Amino acid sequence: MDDLSQQVDEIEALVAIYGDEWQTDDEENRAYSINIGKEEQAVRLHIKLAKNYPSISSPMYEISAPHLDLSHKVHIADLLNEVCTANVGQNVIFQLIERVREVLDLDSKSLFSTESKIELEMTTDKVTESAAAKLLPAKVLECPDIIHGEVIIDRKSSFQGHVAVVISSMQVKQVLHELYKNKKIKQATHNMYAYRIYFEETKASVQDCEDDGESQAGGRLLHLLQIIDIKNVLVVVTRWYGGIHLGSDRFRHINNAARQVLAAADLIPHKTKKKM
Incomplete structure (x- = not known):
């Protein structure tokens, strides 16, 4: 499947998961955003996809959070960079969103561990x-x-x-x-x-x-x-x-x-x- 087809499938899945929370800012330039968190404590994650994502490039992202200090923003950016580095060639937007959510500690009763969120298993091994x-x-x-x-x-x-x-x-x-x-x-x-x-x-x-x-x-x-x-x-x-x-x-x-x-x-x- 080519990059554009993978992007289309990924965006459709994200819409199904997050509903109206997922926003298309500029469809032609593949720019999207989502608010993560509660009201004034929310972080807005802006995502832009290159033509060769996910095969070669990772998503370009920007964090908008006036209530956070610079050191906190840098920390979040470093964690997102780790997610992208660990998943080169794979769809990672869902992991990025949930990594931010985890950092904000909005749900201490998560059904997924950190490892399972960062490392989505894509294996197709067959068991008889x-x-x-x-x-x-x-x-x-x-x-x-x-x-x-x-x-x-x-x-x-x-x-x-x-x-x-x-x-x-x-x-x-x-x-x-x-x-x-x-x-x-x-x-x-x-x-x-x-x-x-x-x-x-x-x-x-x-x-x-x-x-x-x-x-x-x-x-x-x-x-x-x-x-x-x-x-x-x-x-x-x-x-x-x-x-x-x-x-x-x-x-x-x-x-x-x-x-x-x-x-x-x-x-x-x-x-x-x-x-x-």
Whole structure:
């Protein structure tokens, strides 16, 4: 995937995560910003992307925080520089935002450790089902509970997210099988999905996605899970096509449907949820 495509995917994921908090200042020049923190104590992080980000360049950033002294701003800038240096060639905007949030100590009950926020795991190592079965107790081979999200409707097309906590590839198949028992879901135009699973015993990861005819949709869902760093989750988005082409809006609805059901299942870290 070229740099521009990666940037587009990353920005779409950030919009799905942060909602209106993420601002596009100058789309043509790839300039964005976000307020991090509470009101008068907030830090505004300005981001500008070069054409060769992320393959070669890191994001250019600027911190605006009148309430902080120079030494504090320099400290934050040094930490952001460390994030960029440690993740050359990777998408890092989410890590930058959360690094600032961590420094401000806005959420002492973080669901993610510092290491997991700075070092998003991108491995695609495959673990066979037979190996997983040997590692997992029988109870984890049962079909997990499935949470269904709200339906998003636009120009007669409908989008609905579904999510389940999974800890084996077999559970992924079980969840999909259970969903497809619903004739309405089975007969939908698209059922795109993505999942990430981490096996603590072997320190191995498995992740995959499926477009189901909606080109790039599965990959975008996987990127959303990666950028939030959610593991052991399967997210499915069902689309019923209404006969009117939605263009790129369909990807926004897919991301929003996924984000909504992840939030409903309380799987998004509290500090990344859009403030209602």
